[in-house]
Amino acid sequence: MTSQPLANRRHIRFDIRLAARLGTALTLATALTATAFAGQAPGAATAPDIPISHRDRVYTAEQFSNTVSVTDPADHRLLGVIRLGDPSPGNFSPLYRGQVLVHGMGFSPDHRTLAVVSIGSNSVTFIDTQTNTVKHTTYVGRSPHEAFYTPDGKEIWVTVRGENYVAVLDARTFEEKTRIVTPAGPGMQIFSPDGKYGYICSSFNPETKVVSVADHKIVGTVKQESPFCPNIAASPDGTQVWFTLKDVGRTQVFDAKPPFAPIKTLETGPITNHVNFARTATGTLAYVTIGGLNEVKVFRTDDFSQVATIPVGKLPHGVWPSGDGTRIYVGLENADALAAIDTATQRVVANVPIGQAPQAIAYVPNAVPEGDGTQNLQPLGVAGQTAHLTLAPAGAKTAPTSVSLFDQGLVQVLQASVTGLQPKAPYVLALAERPDGSGNLQPLAAFMTNPAGSAVVNSIGPIRQVVTPENAATDQRRYLIIAPQADGKPGAPVQLQQL
Numbered sequence: 001m002t003s004q005p006l007a008n009r010r011h012i013r014f015d016i017r018l019a020a021r022l023g024t025a026l027t028l029a030t031a032l033t034a035t036a037f038a039g040q041a042p043g044a045a046t047a048p049d050i051p052i053s054h055r056d057r058v059y060t061a062e063q064f065s066n067t068v069s070v071t072d073p074a075d076h077r078l079l080g081v082i083r084l085g086d087p088s089p090g091n092f093s094p095l096y097r098g099q100v101l102v103h104g105m106g107f108s109p110d111h112r113t114l115a116v117v118s119i120g121s122n123s124v125t126f127i128d129t130q131t132n133t134v135k136h137t138t139y140v141g142r143s144p145h146e147a148f149y150t151p152d153g154k155e156i157w158v159t160v161r162g163e164n165y166v167a168v169l170d171a172r173t174f175e176e177k178t179r180i181v182t183p184a185g186p187g188m189q190i191f192s193p194d195g196k197y198g199y200i201c202s203s204f205n206p207e208t209k210v211v212s213v214a215d216h217k218i219v220g221t222v223k224q225e226s227p228f229c230p231n232i233a234a235s236p237d238g239t240q241v242w243f244t245l246k247d248v249g250r251t252q253v254f255d256a257k258p259p260f261a262p263i264k265t266l267e268t269g270p271i272t273n274h275v276n277f278a279r280t281a282t283g284t285l286a287y288v289t290i291g292g293l294n295e296v297k298v299f300r301t302d303d304f305s306q307v308a309t310i311p312v313g314k315l316p317h318g319v320w321p322s323g324d325g326t327r328i329y330v331g332l333e334n335a336d337a338l339a340a341i342d343t344a345t346q347r348v349v350a351n352v353p354i355g356q357a358p359q360a361i362a363y364v365p366n367a368v369p370e371g372d373g374t375q376n377l378q379p380l381g382v383a384g385q386t387a388h389l390t391l392a393p394a395g396a397k398t399a400p401t402s403v404s405l406f407d408q409g410l411v412q413v414l415q416a417s418v419t420g421l422q423p424k425a426p427y428v429l430a431l432a433e434r435p436d437g438s439g440n441l442q443p444l445a446a447f448m449t450n451p452a453g454s455a456v457v458n459s460i461g462p463i464r465q466v467v468t469p470e471n472a473a474t475d476q477r478r479y480l481i482i483a484p485q486a487d488g489k490p491g492a493p494v495q496l497q498q499l
Helices: 006-022 028-034
Strands: 057-062 067-072 077-083 102-107 113-118 123-128 133-139 144-149 155-160 165-170 176-181 186-191 197-202 207-212 217-223 231-234 240-245 250-255 262-267 272-280 283-290 295-300 306-311 316-321 327-332 337-342 347-353 358-364 386-392 401-407 412-418 426-432 441-448 455-461 479-486 495-497
Touching (some): 057 113, 067 102, 077 347, 113 144, 113 358, 144 186, 186 231, 197 231, 283 316, 283 327, 295 316, 306 347, 327 358, 386 412, 412 441, 441 455, 441 479
Parallel strands (some): 102 358, 272 316, 316 358
Antiparallel strands (some): 057 102, 057 358, 113 123, 165 176, 197 207, 207 217, 231 240, 240 250, 250 262, 272 283, 283 295, 295 306, 327 337, 337 347, 401 412, 412 455, 426 479
C-alpha cells in the first residue's frame, strides 16, 4: 500500500469512523482513493501525488553566486551546488564564458531536464537531473527571464523580457524554432494543465496575453492593473490563473478559459513576488511570497479568503510545492536560505542554507531515479558567505528594510529590500560617517520607490571592511542610511542602520 502524508492519514481515519457510524461497507482502499489530492503545480489535477522521497530534488537559481543549489527534501539537506558561473569581478572579463545572473527555472515533464535562465548572459542552460551535468546551453535575446516546457514536452518557451517576444525552442535540439511576438517585456509564461493555452504576463506593459499552444497565435488579452508582473501560475484544476504585480503589491486572478475574464484582485503587500498552488485536505491553496513583509500569505482558491500568514525570513521570492502538496518551499533572497512550510500546519519546519540571492525555485519529484544523485556537485564555498543588516527609522521597534552583503572576494554585492518609504519618490542609499546619519554621505545607489513605497536596490564594490584594533585609527567605520533626494542632493536620513 502506498504511504500517505500525515494530513491525508488523519483525513482517512475520519472517513473510516464516519463510514462505520453510517453502517457503510467502506474499505480502506476506497478511503484512500477518496482522499487522494492529486496534481501539484505545474501538473494537472488528474496526475497522481508523489510522496516526498530521497529521489526528489529542490533546485534554486542564485543570481549573485551564479549557482544552482540542489537540496534533498526528504531530510532538508543541501547536497551541493551546480556552478554555472563565477562571482564578480571574475565574470567581468572579456574572455569569461560562464553564466551571469542565474535567475529563472523550469523543468521537463519527464523530470529529467532542468532549464535554467541566466539574465546577464542571455542564456538557457539545460541540466541533467540525474548527473547534474550541463547538456546544452542555448543563447537567446536580451535579458530572458523564465523558461518552461509545454506539457507535452515538445517545446520550451522562454520569455525574452529585454525584447518583445517569447523564444520557442525545440525540446529535442534545444534550438530556437520560432518566436511569439508580444508587447515589450514579456515577464513569464505558464501553461494550462491540458496544454492548450500559454499565459504570458508582462513586466513592461499592463496586459497579459493568452496564446494557443498548437499554433502560437494570441487568442486573448487580460488587463494587468500595473505594468510589472514577475510571476504567473495556473491552478492544477485548469480553472484559474494567478499573477503577481510586484510594483503595486497585488495579485490578480482570471478565468483560465475563454473569454479569460478577470475574477479577483487581492491586496497582498509590498514586493509581491511569486505565487504557486498546493492541493491539500482542505482544498487548493495559493501561496504568495511578499518580500517587503518577509512573509507568505495563503489564500483559498474557491472563495479567495486568506487562511494564513506565515513569517518565513528576509525577502521571500520563489515558491513551489512538493509532489504531494504536503510541503511548500520558499527561496529567501536576502537570507540565502530555502524554507520548507508544512501545508497542514502552515508553519516553517526547516531552513536550508543555499547560495546567494535565490530567485526562482523548482521542486522536481523523482528527479533522480537511481543512485544518490550527487555526481558533479560542488561545496557551497564562497556562495555561502553573506552579511546581513537591517535599517529602520530612528526609534522604530521594527526594521522594515533588510540588507545583504554578498561576498564576491575583494568586493561585495549589496542588495537592500527597502520598504516603509513614500511611494514614487526618489531616495539614495548611502554610507554615513556616524550612526545617526550625520556627517559626509557617500552615495551607493539612487533609486525610486514603487507605488507601494518599496524597492529592491543593488550596488557593488568594496563596501564591507574589517575594522580591527590595529587599523581602527586609520580605517573609519561607516553606517548605511536611506535619505530622500532632491535636486540630486540627499536630505535628512529617514532610515538608519540598526546596530
